[in-house]
Amino acid sequence: MTKPKVLISDKMDPNAARIFAEQGCDVDVITGKTPEELKAIIGQYDGLAIRSSTKVTKEILDAATNLKVIGRAGIGVDNVDIPAASAQGVVVMNTPFGNSITTAEHAIALMFALARQLPEADASTQAGKWEKNRFMGVEVTGKTLGLIGAGNIGSIVASRALGLKMKVVAFDPFLTPDRAVEMGVEKVELDQLLARADFITLHTPLTDQTRNILSRENLARTKKGVRIINCARGGLIDEAALKEGLDSGHIAGAALDVFQTEPAKDSPLFGTPNFICTPHLGASTTEAQVNVALQVAEQMADYLVNGGVTNALNMPSLSAEEAPKLKPYMALAEKLGSLVGQLTRDSVPRISIHTEGAATELNQKPIVAAVLAGFLRVQSDTVNMVNAPFLAKERGLEVREVKTEREGDYHTLVRVSVKTEAGERSVAGTLFSNAEPRLVQLLGIKVEAELAGHMMYIVNEDAPGFIGRIGTLLGENGINIGTFNLGRRAAGGEAVLLLSVDSAVPEAVLKQACALPGVKTVKALSF
Structure with missing residues (x-):
């Protein structure tokens, strides 16, 4: 069997290449290519491992005729056209946990630097001045820290802040009350956070919903004397309004590790009093660089060699442990989807995937994706489990999932139904000996057949x-x-x-x- 071929196109810890080779992949390390040079060679690779330098555009993806997976060694995937990758059936992975501690620690470090004016005090002292009375800081103990984003990094920041005897309030639409209690934070709405927080730190991705979340209007709603830290993504803060707030004294200090435009070489914020900045160092520790490189190599190799899907942004995760259990179900689901697709000539506004018995105990997302892949492949031979949900949504196909835990006539069953102009059409299948897919019902008639x-x-x-x-x-x-x-x-x-x-x-x-x-x-x- 031909080994999967992987390209590492950005500088990465050399152990990443070693892991790819040990897991059964051929790997090339070719960095610094221009987009045109990358387009010329990308067609021969099954996997592409990147950091932030390589821009994976639609044009690059169009040339990547064999590409199956893109792995980003780090969290942000702003440099990958995920919709285009999804449309072409390419899995996009990141490593959301490899630099979490490093980024959280950087946010805490910047918070201390703001509180005690450390950069200014250092510059003054090294200039031969001894301005002890000029630098009057504030304690963090007893202050309220406002978290915008309470995911993995935000939760680590909260833990460290609680250890510093701070009170933590958090705004995150996905934060459940139970999780907030577990973290030891108070879940609040954004307006409440802005009004109460002495320090605000952002830990959210850049999306249409979060872009300019600290807009001019929201910055005006903050508590006078607030200090703001951003180690997440540029574009979350209106930088012009932030400067105005610093100049007016409403905002006591700000520390940015990220900017709307990077590299930031001429920001109007530069030189503003009580402003601290670093050149996107959130993930820049020796430990983090090694961790993300090793993780992306392990994840990509696991997918290319074993079919395991970890930290994918456009496909349900599927661990190496789950893969063997789900593989026969996914084969059954894909065949059932294909069967109903081949038997249906009318337009289909809705497809339903119903699992019964043992099938309900499994991860349903890969089963649903497999059904959709089989169903839509009748229309295009480029459909796979990655792009099938994307294409279904694009076509306005309503997808319903139903689970019935009790067993019926079979220990485990997957049923696929479509709504057509002629009525409902349904097929169902099971696994014999827990591994062999069998059709057991076809349009309401009992049959027993291998597809x-x-x-x-x-x-x-x-x-x-x-x-x-x-x-x-x-x-x-x-x-x-x-x-x-x-x-x-x-x-x-x-x-x-x-x-x-x-x-x-x-x-x-x-x-x-x-x-x-x-x-x-x-x-x-x-x-």
Whole structure:
């Protein structure tokens, strides 16, 4: 089997390349390429490991014909066109925990630097001045710290702040009351945080919802004398309004590690009194650089070699431990999605994925993604589990998930239903011996069939002689039957026949089959 090939295009700890090689990947370390140079070589790689320098644009992705995964050694993925990657079925991963402690510690360090005016005091002292009375700081003990964003890094900052005997209030729409209690913080709305916080620190990604979250209006709502720290992302603060607040004295101090435009070489904030800045050093410790490099290599290699998905931004996570359990279910789900897609000619506004019994105990997202991949692949052969949910949303397809924990006729069951103009169409399958996918229900008729290779789907009137006629027709055309599966609603009623055949059935033979007495529908299937 050919080894997956990975390109490391940014400077990274050399142990990353070692891990890729040890996990069974071929790896090239080629840094400093221009976009045109990267476009020229990216087509030969299955994986691309980056930091912040490489810009993965749609143009780069269009040239990356074999690319399966992009791994960002760090948190921010502003330099990756995630929608374009999703549309092309490329998994995008980051390493959200590798530099969490480092970034949190930097925020705390900047908070202390603001509180005690350390950079100004250092510069003054080294200039031969002894301005002891000029630098009157404030204690952090007993002060209120406002967290905007209470995720992984924010929670670490909260822990450190509580250890400093600060009171912590947090604004985060995703923070649950129980989690707030567990963290030891008070969950508040943004207006409350702005009015109460002596220090504000930001720990949220840059999205349409968070862009300029500290806008001119919100900065005006802050408590007079507030000190603001941002080690998250540039663009969260209106920098012009921040300068005005510092100049007016309403804001007592600000410390930025990130800027709206980077590298920041001519910011109007430079030289402003009580302003401290660092050149995006949040993740810049020896430990963090090693950690994120090792993590991205382990995650990417796990995906390329074993199918494990960790810290993906556009696909459900799937651990290496989960993968073996979910693999047969995902195979079943994809086949069921493909079957219902091939049988449905009408437009489909809604698809439902219903799991019963043992299937409900598993991670549902990969099962749903597999169904969608199978269903949409009828329309495009470039669909996979990564881009299927994206394409479904793009097409306005409503996706419903239903779980029934009790067992029915089978220990485990996956049912896929679509709403069409003609009504609801449903197929269902189970696993034999917990590993072998089997179709057990087709449009309300009980059957038992393996979905594999080339097949024929026939709806006919249940009457004597039909099986012989279809067998004779296929034999006369040199088509060998592999398996034969028949189901019916009742004797003499409507029957469904699923045949596996050794080769694709020509259109002319399908027409001959459709002309047989009692036949209502004939369709070729492929899995």
